[in-house]
Amino acid sequence: MTHLLSAQDVNIYYGDKHAVKNVNLNVTQGSVNALIGPSGCGKTTFLRAINRMHDLTPGARVTGTILLDGENIYSPGVDPVNMRRRVGMVFQKPNPFPTMSVFDNVVSGLKLAGMRDNKRLMEIAERSLRGAALWEEVKDRLKTPATGLSGGQQQRLCIARALAVEPEILLMDEPTSALDPASTAKIEDLMSDLKKVTTIVIVTHNMHQAARVSDTTSFFLNGDLVEHGQTAQIFQTPRDERTEAYVTGRFG
Numbered sequence: 437m438t439h440l441l442s443a444q445d446v447n448i449y450y451g452d453k454h455a456v457k458n459v460n461l462n463v464t465q466g467s468v469n470a471l472i473g474p475s476g477c478g479k480t481t482f483l484r485a486i487n488r489m490h491d492l493t494p495g496a497r498v499t500g501t502i503l504l505d506g507e508n509i510y511s512p513g514v515d516p517v518n519m520r521r522r523v524g525m526v527f528q529k530p531n532p533f534p535t536m537s538v539f540d541n542v543v544s545g546l547k548l549a550g551m552r553d554n555k556r557l558m559e560i561a562e563r564s565l566r567g568a569a570l571w572e573e574v575k576d577r578l579k580t581p582a583t584g585l586s587g588g589q590q591q592r593l594c595i596a597r598a599l600a601v602e603p604e605i606l607l608m609d610e611p612t613s614a615l616d617p618a619s620t621a622k623i624e625d626l627m628s629d630l631k632k633v634t635t636i637v638i639v640t641h642n643m644h645q646a647a648r649v650s651d652t653t654s655f656f657l658n659g660d661l662v663e664h665g666q667t668a669q670i671f672q673t674p675r676d677e678r679t680e681a682y683v684t685g686r687f688g
């Protein structure tokens with residue numbers, strides 16, 4: 437089994453606050469992995485360490501090792517900008533570039549990397565929009581502003597934008613929490629197709645969502661990774677009583 441991502445003894449601090457405590461976690465290539473746990477337990481903090489976003493947070497410090505395809509992304513020799521190209525990110529609120537068209541949003545990363553071949557850009561835009569289950573809805577309005585799309589469409593556009601650069605891993609931080617149930621269902625339906633082309637780590641507050649979309653689940657509490665396992669095992673036969681209390685809705 438190939439571990440695309442391997443976190444080893446990862447600790448994350450904001451000043452004196454120890455937000456993530458000695459986490460060890462392996463993620464298999466082509467899987468969906470849910471991070472669950474009550475508010476403030478460190479899910480987002482851990483997720484953001486996977487693309488070195490804490491480099492940009494004053495006072496934040498990460499120790500330990502995060503191997504992406506065998507390479508420690510925290511090695512001194514690693515350029516964080518190059519490394520982030522391998523890691524896609526989708527945030528809680530859709531954040532398309534507001535001044536750009538639908539098409540330009542999707543290909544923005546490729547253009548930034550210097551790709552100028554319009555035929556190739558169009559092929560990738562179509563493939564990415566199809567991958568994000570948005571193509572049929574926008575194929576006749578590719579040149580219109582992205583801000584004209586609904587919230588759910590904008591979020592799928594952000595997924596398409598992330599897919600366009602073929603990330604090795606896609607990080608999703610509560611990607612459906614700002615969306616209505618129909619848009620949420622569309623994104624959940626997408627997950628099994630997305631994992632054919634990338635590997636997903638998703639933070640979710642919604643335990644039904646975690647149970648529906650993920651292969652493995654990690655339960656965090658107060659910065660500790662309490663339990664990690666196959667999603668069915670975590671929800672049906674949790675080993676730790678704190679996991680059981682959380683997944684049965686006794687707290688959180």
Ligand SMILES: Nc1ncnc2c1ncn2[C@@H]1O[C@H](COP(=O)(O)OP(=O)(O)OP(=O)(O)O)[C@@H](O)[C@H]1O
Pocket residue numbers: 450453455473474475476477478479480481482493641
């Ligand atoms: N920039 C920051 N500076 C200081 N403390 C922070 C910062 N960001 C997060 N924290 C603290 O770190 C802890 C973990 O926060 P984090 O956002 O990772 O939790 P979470 O599990 O994702 O929560 P939620 O589900 O509410 O998003 C919390 O106690 C939080 O207050």
